[in-house]
Amino acid sequence: MTSLSDPRQFLIDLYATAVAAVSAEKCLPPYLPRLPDGGRTLVVGAGKGAAAMAKVVEDHYKEDVLGLVVAPYGHGADTTFIEVVEAAHPVPDEAGKNAARRIMEMVSGLTDKDLVLCLISGGGSALLSLPAEGMTLQEKQDINHALLRSGASISEMNCVRKHLSQIKGGRLALACAPARVVTLMISDIPGDDPAVIASGPTLPDPTTCADALAILKKYRIDLPENIGEHLESGAWETPKPGDVRFARNESHVIARAQDALDAAASMSRAAGITPYILSDRIEGEARDIALMHAAMARQVVTHAQPFAKPCLMISGGETTVTLRGNGRGGRNTEFLLGFAIAMEALPGVYAIACDTDGIDGSEDNAGALYMPDSLSRARRKGVHARSLLENNNGHYFFSILDDLLVTGPSRTNVNDFRAILMM
Template sequence: MPDINPRQLLLDMYTAAVDAVSAEKCLPAFLPKPSITGRTLVIGAGKGAAAMAQTVERHWEGELSGLVVTRYGHGADCKRIEVVEAAHPVPDEAGRRAAGRIMDMVQGLSENDLVLCLISGGGSALLALPGEGITLEEKQAINKALLKSGATISEMNCVRKHFSAIKGGRLALACAPARVVTLLISDVPGDDPGVIASGPTLPDPTTCAQALAILNKYEIAVPPVMEDYLASGAGETPKPNDPRFTGNSHHVIATAQQALEAAAASARAAGITPYILSDEMEGEARDVGMMHAALARQIALRGQPFAKPCVLISGGETTVTVRGKGRGGRNAEFLLSFAATVGGQRGVHAIACDTDGIDGSEDNAGAICGPDSVARAEAMGMRARAMLDNNDGYGFFNALGDLIVTGPTRTNVNDFRAILIL
């Protein structure tokens, strides 16, 4: 077995995963040719939007101007493209104003103009322009309810599209007849471009009826004006057969799979065999944690289905149904469930982080654990299961000194998990 520092290897794998999906590495190859006779307008939203805009400025030959909106603290220094910061995951007035300004900027464009739209995860909350008759406060309330419900990202964005005046393809229609080229960094399982940031420039196959069914499924009550908005069809989105999308194009430039493959290469370089389980795992974070723990124990104890030493790598987006009052995003929840289930199994180490550097709404990217994590916690008077029941993964790993704090990475392909079995 190679001489391995488990903690350093897992941190190196996470760094490799994030670096592989940076805007500077992924975006330049997808830049379109500048318009010869018209202007170029750059717009966009998401946690990676500022870094994407900065990369465009570095590599663009010709004039351009525009505006992108990103999460507070995720900005970048741009010279020709304005960067606005706003709230995520619950929208605020700054995001509403930025969305309104973007819609104003794209009015009156000609068929000779080019709109370059830069989209990444988080854009749905950052482009907060409520549909007619709906208030920002109502949008904020529905966002909070969806985040606590356990709904998948696809379900949440289906609802968001149908309460919006900009998402679900509406932004592209506002740009017509200009040509729209959308570059996307995917944070959604399956990499459906219409789901990323609620698809502001992509046609939408989902319906008001589906949005209403999702609200009913998770027992989310909405004001009568919002229920009527869906029931009447007033919130319907433009569909894939709409001719106004003709001539537009889109490219998914960075995905979770790319990040996982980069992490796998890092493991191989260290002499450890990697196995990528999936780039689109969904489900309750604690359930996914238990599943990973069971697999890790089977490998550690029986050498099945893989021989050790090895590392299991996965991505996707888990969810947390909040029942307790603790702190912690889905990666801390996953890792606490994993640690509690794996039971201090010798030779098993794990990391779980969000590739955007922020686990939910906390200040950490995620956390890391080893065979002694639960025992160390118990010596401090903490019980892993009780803290999991209180959704307090942050508190657990903070007390151990095992939170991973990177600050914003300015990209986002969602969760990164690696389980090392030595």
């Protein structure tokens, strides 16, 4: 185990422990169902963890299964019977559209003796992109771009995505009927609502076209006239809870943010540091969440309230970034840069913020690390933290300090992981 004489490595190992706790290899096997007698078993799915999940399924069932899953570019796995297609994330592309269409064709014509095993994880919304009838892929890409820049929460974005799709919001399950559908999910949603994870392709949808339209209006996202008309008329409405076509289906969330936080807390206790889990579902602007975490850290350091040092504060969830500039960086470097400014080099405080999928936004890093001397080192290099934050340029700040953490894709995803160590 890493010695606490090296806080930086301790935090890196803490993150690795959290990610390992929510891997497909660890979490999926206990939930694998018994295969049907006399029927076929198809495996479909999408998400950042889809290929790793497919590999676990294939290793368990061997040649008894076949199917297709969609993963982001660079997130594939070596499978034989389950095809892995790579496509774009977070904005959909033609590869994802074609894969989604192939999945819908694959599950058509099944019988009540057949089983569809659906493997879902975060990122599935973009990867399973089959635009609603009358909508082009370009129109869907434009709306996705606007939502990603708007500061909308993941639940809000997925509500919209459900109603602009032929496969999400329960429509995939309807295409499988009368076959039984078992959905296994790695949750990237604060609160772990199965109907929101990857926009719930196999779950009934309690939201409405009116809800989707209200979200688009809230964030002032312009719509082509035909899309607005379809939403206003309810023409693209999703199947709702209580629909008898879902009666035989079941779903299980096999890994979630709390599991990652619990694993990190256990490692911290073993190292003699008392951990405190603040929440597994923190949402809001990354820079605002940074201020809250910094305020708590200051209170601990200066007043020994509400916790005494040495201690570790851990949190999860999914923050958002409203783009104000044109810099590089995801929500975790944005969080850490805001945290660094708020801490103003208070001694004895170290922090890490990373996305558990190994990719912070669309960059090549999982996140970054903050050290007590981060601001002073940046100043010596002529770098002004506040101006970089205003330009959403957290990536540059931590890159010049050599404090980006680059791990590559983890092939799982339970959203943000933040840990603040106070010595």
